[in-house]
Amino acid sequence: xxxxxxxxxxxxxxxxxxxxxxxxxxxxxxxxxxxxxxxxxxxxxxxxxxxxxxxxxxxxxxxxxxxxxxxxxxxxxxxxxxxxxxxxxxxxxxxxxxxxxxxxxxxxxxxxxxxxxxxxxxxxxxxxxxxxxxxxxxxxxxxxxxxxxxxxxxxxxxxxxxxxxxxxxxxxxxxxxxxxxxxxxxxxxxxxxxxx
Amino acid sequence: xxxxxxxxxxxxxxxxxxxxxxxxxxxxxxxxxxxxxxxxxxxxxxxxxxxxxxxxxxxxxxxxxxxxxxxxxxxxxxxxxxxxxxxxxxxxxxxxxxxxxxxxxxxxxxxxxxxxxxxxxxxxxxxxxxxxxxxxxxxxxxxxxxxxxxxxxxxxxxxxxxxxxxxxxxxxxxxxxxxxxxxxxxxxxxxxxxxx
Numbered sequence: 001x002x003x004x005x006x007x008x009x010x011x012x013x014x015x016x017x018x019x020x021x022x023x024x025x026x027x028x029x030x031x032x033x034x035x036x037x038x039x040x041x042x043x044x045x046x047x048x049x050x051x052x053x054x055x056x057x058x059x060x061x062x063x064x065x066x067x068x069x070x071x072x073x074x075x076x077x078x079x080x081x082x083x084x085x086x087x088x089x090x091x092x093x094x095x096x097x098x099x100x101x102x103x104x105x106x107x108x109x110x111x112x113x114x115x116x117x118x119x120x121x122x123x124x125x126x127x128x129x130x131x132x133x134x135x136x137x138x139x140x141x142x143x144x145x146x147x148x149x150x151x152x153x154x155x156x157x158x159x160x161x162x163x164x165x166x167x168x169x170x171x172x173x174x175x176x177x178x179x180x181x182x183x184x185x186x187x188x189x190x191x192x193x194x195x196x
Numbered sequence: 197x198x199x200x201x202x203x204x205x206x207x208x209x210x211x212x213x214x215x216x217x218x219x220x221x222x223x224x225x226x227x228x229x230x231x232x233x234x235x236x237x238x239x240x241x242x243x244x245x246x247x248x249x250x251x252x253x254x255x256x257x258x259x260x261x262x263x264x265x266x267x268x269x270x271x272x273x274x275x276x277x278x279x280x281x282x283x284x285x286x287x288x289x290x291x292x293x294x295x296x297x298x299x300x301x302x303x304x305x306x307x308x309x310x311x312x313x314x315x316x317x318x319x320x321x322x323x324x325x326x327x328x329x330x331x332x333x334x335x336x337x338x339x340x341x342x343x344x345x346x347x348x349x350x351x352x353x354x355x356x357x358x359x360x361x362x363x364x365x366x367x368x369x370x371x372x373x374x375x376x377x378x379x380x381x382x383x384x385x386x387x388x389x390x391x392x
């Protein structure tokens with residue numbers, strides 16, 4: 001495999017660095033770089049301007065990131081979001097992290113999807129929410145397209161169902177408050193453990 | 197409307213503060229508080245442990261947040277994610293921000309959804325990706341449940357379609373590199389404007 005050249009506008013910043021997204025060398029697809037994060041374009045964007053932002057250190061989970069990495073990653077998401085919203089003439093953004101395999105992650109390297117949105121942009125593909133199904137589809141495609149993963153190896157992904165949101169009753173205030181109380185206590189306990 | 201008491205385990209931290217999520221007083225549903233962010237439980241969680249993290253300052257878009265607010269928000273997402281994953285026995289997390297109305301946002305106050313995931317947790321409701329459709333459904337429900345928005349006022353949300361991910365061909369390396377190059381230049385231009 002030949003090593004692709006970095007993006008010319010990025011050359012100075014990259015200074016010969018090799019940027020990896022999971023096992024994949026993506027240097028030539030990187031358009032923004034910080035000391036701790038990078039942004040790259042997508043092989044099969046769901047919508048124009050769909051890009052990814054990752055930490056430079058290859059770790060699978062958000063919980064694996066240091067505080068400095070977490071801050072830098074999401075400040076980069078904020079900055080890149082502003083960029084693609086403007087460049088692609090959008091008015092909103094979907095920002096999504098599939099944090100772990102059970103959440104749909106298929107490349108074990110933290111990455112935030114940023115997807116510029118505009119009015120009625122997915123009407124012909126099933127409406128506003130279709131973006132998420134397309135997102136999970138892309139993930140598998142991306143991994144395969146780089147030469148990893150075989151058709152048969154991919155997890156079977158059920159097609160999108162009709163989901164009845166209206167059918168479930170909202171919880172009572174008492175139930176919500178009891179859960180909030182439990183979580184507040186557990187948070188206190190977790191933070192005490194971290195200090196120890 | 198009576199003012200609900202804060203969660204007992206939170207009382208000291210709250211010190212009589214009134215926490216608003218959009219126009220809604222949610223003090224009694226808040227389980228974690230930082231100087232700039234708060235975490236609250238959900239009226240209709242998609243899955244057990246589905247919670248929200250918001251900046252204390254009520255702004256609609258991620259781009260409206262200061263760097264300090266952005267860092268604090270996502271460090272809080274990281275910490276709360278670790279908490280709910282553990283408390284609810286999950287192994288992954290979906291983290292999603294609907295940043296603007298065209299991305300499905302219905303309460304104009306930045307909020308990150310955190311949804312603990314475990315293997316096959318949505319199989320009976322349509323599979324892994326059903327989480328996102330449920331998510332957008334909840335949003336509308338939450339707003340209505342607090343007494344804002346009427347049935348007829350809600351945007352019609354199309355049901356989930358069968359989306360053909362495999363049908364679209366991946367882009368060529370040349371096309372990706374050209375886009376990366378354009379975005380690198382636009383980022384440079386945007387950052388020069390910010391400095392001015």
